[in-house]
Amino acid sequence: MKILTFDIEDWFHIIQKYPDDILEKWSNYEVRIHKGMDRIFELLLDNNINATFFCLGYIARKHPEVIKKINDYGFEVAAHSDMHRVVYTQSRKEFKEDLQTCMKRLENITGKKVISYRAPSFSLKTNNVWVFDVLHELGIEYDASIFPARREDGGFMNFKETGPSIIKYNGHSIREFPMSTNSFLGTRFTSTGGGYFRFFPYRLIRKLIERSDYTMTYFHPRDFDSKQPMLDGLSLKRKFKSYYNLDTAYIKLKQLIYDFDFIDIQTAAKQIDWDNVPVINIDEKGNCT
Ligand SMILES: [Zn+2]
Numbered sequence: 701m702k703i704l705t706f707d708i709e710d711w712f713h714i715i716q717k718y719p720d721d722i723l724e725k726w727s728n729y730e731v732r733i734h735k736g737m738d739r740i741f742e743l744l745l746d747n748n749i750n751a752t753f754f755c756l757g758y759i760a761r762k763h764p765e766v767i768k769k770i771n772d773y774g775f776e777v778a779a780h781s782d783m784h785r786v787v788y789t790q791s792r793k794e795f796k797e798d799l800q801t802c803m804k805r806l807e808n809i810t811g812k813k814v815i816s817y818r819a820p821s822f823s824l825k826t827n828n829v830w831v832f833d834v835l836h837e838l839g840i841e842y843d844a845s846i847f848p849a850r851r852e853d854g855g856f857m858n859f860k861e862t863g864p865s866i867i868k869y870n871g872h873s874i875r876e877f878p879m880s881t882n883s884f885l886g887t888r889f890t891s892t893g894g895g896y897f898r899f900f901p902y903r904l905i906r907k908l909i910e911r912s913d914y915t916m917t918y919f920h921p922r923d924f925d926s927k928q929p930m931l932d933g934l935s936l937k938r939k940f941k942s943y944y945n946l947d948t949a950y951i952k953l954k955q956l957i958y959d960f961d962f963i964d965i966q967t968a969a970k971q972i973d974w975d976n977v978p979v980i981n982i983d984e985k986g987n988c989t
Pocket of ligand 1: 707709821
């Protein structure tokens with residue numbers, strides 16, 4: 701099972717600090733989302749494949765036509781927060797308000813209930829698992845926020861499953877599509893999303909996918925935009941991850957789509973026998989059993 705997903709945000713949604721005038725700042729930046737979306741749409745429509753799009757409420761507010769197009773083409777519109785704040789900087793109340801705002805903005809455009817979610821920067825960690833409570837309260841059925849390897853903004857190392865699972869938390873359950881990982885010398889890593897996809901040679905990525913039963917991907921319009929401006933104030937590591945190999949990434953994506961059959965989350969969800977997937981109990985400290 702190979703799942704194709706995109707996180708729909710503009711080139712400047714990689715910031716980690718949120719000053720009070722953030723909306724004004726963002727409004728002054730060049731808008732590049734349309735060009736990025738056109739390339740993605742072209743690729744998917746030409747190859748007749750489906751994908752899930754985790755969208756920011758911010759994009760729905762500023763560029764509703766982008767969300768409308770995703771929906772009109774028949775792709776799943778899913779939630780990726782309103783303002784792309786990482787989860788661990790928010791209280792439960794702030795998180796809920798932000799996600800609710802995002803969902804309302806998306807649902808007002810598509811007329812459909814949003815049922816899938818991915819946290820910004822996979823920022824679901826063991827100390828903010830209350831997120832699962834909020835997702836349940838808001839009617840989210842599918843989560844794709846677990847990144848079971850080390851990363852700067854998140855990483856849920858307690859999670860040992862390598863495929864779709866049911867997470868039980870506080871008496872309710874949610875269907876989880878974790879980020880897929882491979883293991884090398886006991887270290888888990890991923891190669892099928894964002895900066896990781898741009899970093900690893902395609903031949904290696906293809907081999908890793910061929911060896912796996914389950915592949916989750918995540919791409920952003922900016923991953924294929926070599927002409928995007930560079931944001932000030934990023935750490936060196938962040939700069940490298942954000943801007944490395946932008947010029948060849950689109951060709952790699954084309955090749956990936958040519959080499960493998962991808963489906964979206966809803967198609968995958970129908971194919972899975974949910975009575976026979978691993979069930980992971982997570983407690984309030986993020987322990988998994
Ligand atoms: Zn994002």
